[in-house]
Amino acid sequence: MKKGNLVLAAICAVLSIGIIVVASGYPTAADYGTGVPGPGLWPIVISIVLLGCTAILLYRTWKMKPENDTKIELWSTGTRRVYITMGILAIYLLLLEPVGFLITTTVLEFILIQWFAKKNPAITFVISAAITLVVYSAFKFLLNVPIDTFGIFVI
Amino acid sequence: MSLLIEIFQTSLTPMVFLYMAAGVLSGICIGALPGLTATMGVALLLPMTFGMDAAQGILMLLGIYCGAIYGGSISAVLLHTPGTPASAATAIDGYALAQRGEAGRALGTATLSSYIGGLVSVLCLWLISPQLAKLALQFSSAEFFLLAVFGLCIIGNISGENIEKGLICGCIGILVATVGIDSVTSYIRFSPEGNYNFMGGISYIPIMIGLFAMSQAFENIEDIFSEEEIQAKITNILPHKEDLKKIFRIAPVTGLIGTFIGIIPGAGADIGSFVGYNVARSIAKEPEKFGTGSVEAISGPEGGNNGVTGGAMIPMLTLGVPGDAVTAIMIGALTIQGLTPGPILFESNKVLVYTIFLGMFIANTLMCLFGFAGIRLFTKVLSVPKVILTPAIFVLCIIGSFAMKNSLFDVWVMFIAGIVGYFLGKVKVPTSPAILGLILGPMAEKNFRTALLKSSGDPIVFFNTPICWFFLILIFVTLFGGIIKNALFKKKAK
Incomplete structure (x- = not known):
């Protein structure tokens, strides 16, 4: 399970950072002049939450006791x-x-x-x-x- | 009275009855087969409704839903393998009773209890929904944003021990929903230039079919050669007088509790079933017999899980927030018909709403009739070999995802979602949060930005009304209620 969690965390981290980078280039509230957040804000906020959850997953995986570490069958x-x-x-x-x-x-x-x-x-x-x-x-x-x-x- | 006549004249036609009966029958068969869940059944057969009108389509899906939740008890009793997760609690005492040669008694109890639970939930649906819809008519964008956030916070509750994994899946769902044209500014997000498939956004129906049906079929492939034998003979299906007394004491109570569990977004029939089991034990006359083949222990979870069906429809119809994964798919069914679930539906399409209420009652009645009349036939479904059923499910997934927009792109989306769902299952990531994210994410974003547009960017708009504060408190309790409770218990223990 530990390896599986680490792979999941790596994918999520790459995904969220990638989205933050792309969405940062979208127009901002100032560009529209209406006070409405731009199209990039929501994906950035959610990506930050995703990054936070990934950090928690990493921490819990690191703290996981060996007896709780079940094996994932990927080549049976x-x-x-x-x-x-x-x-x-x-x-x-x-x-x-x-x-x-x-x-x-x-x-x-x-x-x-x-x-x-x-x-x-x-x-x-x-x-x-x-x-x-x-x-x-x-x-x-x-x-x-x-x-x-x-x-x-x-x- | 005139509304009732209008419902029968316009909506509840013989054809609708036929579709509903077909839905209930196929639902019971799907539920009875271990590995096929109610969610999978509704997702798999949703494309069948594309060519129907709204009442026909939604009532057929309701039939599948009610039938599948009940059908799960058949394999739970006969094989000790719950057909759906909602019947896991029934398997404990149902199988024990079957082992004593009383499988018919167990199935009869399950059938009648499911019916009573379903009826209680229909009654609540009828009484609560119009009032809730009236209240929801006062909602503006700020309230709808907070409602959607509250719905998203429920992800934590449905993720079991893996809260962070549930949240990860929910976030991925929300992010997938952002692909395509932004509904507020029309800016194109995360789409390869000139690719119209991405620009139009990724539909959540192929994703649902992939996550729930395709990935489940992949899991079935893993142990495709295992077949289980039915051990018991089925006699004495109709409950005796003594059993009837027990059922009528337990099932209405657990049905009512199941209904309220169903109202909570994200809490499904499996939770209703186990809570029903616990409540039944606390009010049973013979709690010591629980676990050894008690009628009361079958009646409790079956009343509870079918109670959830009507309860889950309440937030779906009145607020547009799905009560569980099945009602999330039903939102898709209504959207395809050009209808938006929510308070406006009660104003603009009153006949349809009340047709759904009445249809739910009829679906439950059909379920009970079919249950008692055809139980021996449904047990034959358990003999369908997986080696033929699973390849057929693949084809249904493929054509089902194609049918919505006649697009092969959607078929690829479904296939990829199926693969992703399969591997997520391996690392114990619950997939239901992705659907909540896909549905509630766009609702939250659109209302968040619309509210700010109306207030010229002033965030105080989210704290202006008592309804806003009600939702803020609900969000706070959902997020931190567990932590506060734990802290208080620790203090008391010290």
Whole structure:
């Protein structure tokens, strides 16, 4: 948990300092002449609060007793499965626009279900196609969501 | 009376009943499945409401909400695994009763208690909301700013032991909400030049779907091969006379307490459930049986968690401040329909408001009817394999986030939010504060700057009225109440 907290604190510190730097360049109240704080004030205030919370997190992590320091599983069989799924989904999203919803989604479902369920590929294909068609029909015909405005079969 | 006729003529049409019934049924199924929460269910099915009118959409979501909170008790009783966090307290005695071969009795008690808790909360919603809305009509920008700050201070209360982590998540939510065109000066903030997706601001609905549904699906992938067997047979669902007496003594009380817990922004059904359990123990005739399969111990938390549903709607409808994560999503649903929750809604759209009240009553009644009639069917839902359900959830997340603006950019936002939510969960950062930040952050900023604009930059505007002082005291108590209480107890102990 200590390492996790330190990584979180580092990300938050970089984020808040970055926002303060960028927002400091925005117009100020004086530029508008109305007494209204400029667009940079609010993000700066929140970033300072974020920085304060980060400092508290660092302090509490530093003071954390060894018996409270639980281990975070980031490279177990389960988490590796999650990372691979994330990778598959990222590729799916990249292919979604050029190829279209029906084909990519059927392939995605087929890959994931076959991987997890290890069924007969023919059965897996039927299940994948069924899920895709049900979702497609519900959104396209019942809810009028234009999910066929991109891809190979643009209507 | 004329309002009631108008409600039935314009809003509560057979189609609305159908959507509500579909919502309750899907809510019970979602709640019954361990790993799928009420928040996830509402976030996942929210895009379904985009094509509906306001009453249809919001009542379907209400059906899901009520159904899911109740549905969590099914797996709590049968598997000792709460379907939603709100049923964790029910699992203690519900499972113990099921182990004795009385699963039907436990489920019947949970169903009736949930119904009673829900009805009490609807009654409070009906009585309190109009009065609160009338009061809120007197609010100006300064009061709304302090109300939003009060809502943000609640982040500390919902973050458990990790207050600083909750605050970090809340701050990130507020900062994400600042991306795009500034509503007061129209200045473009934190957007790459020429990128219209960023300039329009980042919608919070894809973020909610990512944080609550996608990240949960990633967590499910970790132990995708674990399936649990249902142990118990379900008979004697209808409560006996003796059990009815116990339920009618406990559930209305815990339902009322749950309602008031729901009113507090940020306090959700899980808190209502555990408080309900404790209250039930203090007023029970047989408190010594708690933990061994007591009907009173099931009735307490179930009345409490369903009481929260109506309570959480009160600040959402009257003040535009979400009572919990689910009502935060409902604010999104109303906004998409072009409606702004808050006191003005009671003036401009009275029929819709009262339709929601009546719809909540009907949703609870449907939940009770479906609960008693179809309990054996709902237990079959527990047999749906995770290996098929989880990939289907991914597709629903993707199409759901696309549906709002027909934008693939939103799908990427949802995906990234899902990954971030998954890793935040690993370091025990609660994600609900991000949603509070996303909703209340812009409200706070806009009203803060508008108030200063009206007062020509004089900060005294935030101390001018009794309502301002009321909120200032509330903020002070929320922030420092715990510290003062601890200090006083230490003094007494010495």
